[in-house]
Amino acid sequence: MTAAPARVVVLISGGGSNLQALIDARDAGTLPADLCAVISNRADARGLARAREAGIAAEVLDHQAYPSREAYDTALRQRIEAHGAGLVVLAGFMRILSDGLVEHFRGRMLNIHPSLLPAHRGLHTHRRVLEAGESQHGCSVHFVTPALDAGPVIAQGAVAVRPGDTADALAARVQVQEHRIYPLVVRWFAEGRLELAGERVILDGRPMAAPLRLHAGEPLPA
Known part of the structure; x- marks a missing residue:
């Protein structure tokens, strides 16, 4: 029995060029992963269109709609978990994540x-x-840990x-x-x-x- 591909949620804020690199690798058969969703904190992020063009669910979670970083990160965690993600990939996500969110996904969150x-x-x-x-x-x-880029x-x-x-x-x-x-x-x-x-x-x-x-x-x- 073949295991199901790893489910990956990608977080973006802008153009999504690294998202596109992942999509290209998936389409070439060199990335055995299910890019199941792309979430952006900005509605105008070009990467959302890249996701939709590639058949990936694209969602906006506007940080300005939340009263605090913790409130936003709680909502973000819920969105990620709703997709059953085994891995969270930060691809130009221009927000500092709360310690609680980072620790929840410790060992399952990557950044470049x-x-x-x-x-x-x-x-x-x-x-x-x-x-x-x-x-x-x-x-x-x-791997992402609470200390910035560390x-x-x-x-x-x-x-x-x-x-x-x-x-x-x-x-x-x-x-x-x-x-x-x-x-x-x-x-x-x-x-x-x-x-x-x-x-x-x-x-x-x-x-x-x-x-x-x-x-x-x-x-x-x-």
């Missing part, structure tokens, strides 16, 4: 951040990398910073890596190969000594 964590947590990472004169930049997929890192995509780079040019190259590594990590989870044990990332039954780091142009692992 545009830096090589633990460097440059928070916003404006591309500009900050350029201002610091760094030679490398990238993105990180991590959960255990699973995989990273790295790019070289080029002379004359602008923040926009750098962001575009980093986004290419985001679209490669996020479907990979979600696939690992969907296949039952990835888990969080305490603060340790377990892949294929073994603790990861360090996050997987892929450089631009390197092939994806199995």
Whole structure:
């Protein structure tokens, strides 16, 4: 008897390019997951149209309609659970989640951040990398924990910073890596190969000594 595909709810606030990468992987047969719903806190998020075009339930849960962060997160948790989600994927969801929500989905919530964590947590990472004169930049997929952008890192995509780079040019190259590594990590989870044990990332039954780091142009692992 074949197990049912993992049910995944994706949270977005904007364009949904990482959502599209997941949809493309699903359609190509390389992501054995049921992308069962997309939820946005903004009605004008372009990613909602991407979801509908892909046959995925698309919902709006406007945070402005709730009196507090906790009230909103309670409603959000109820929406996620109504879809029977085994995994929650943050794909440009521009809200800080309450500790209670994060702990409820601990080990079942992933985020992608545009830096090589633990460097440059928070916003404006591309500009900050350029201002610091760094030679490398990238993105990180991590399990979500209450501390902002501080959960255990699973995989990273790295790019070289080029002379004359602008923040926009750098962001575009980093986004290419985001679209490669996020479907990979979600696939690992969907296949039952990835888990969080305490603060340790377990892949294929073994603790990861360090996050997987892929450089631009390197092939994806199995």
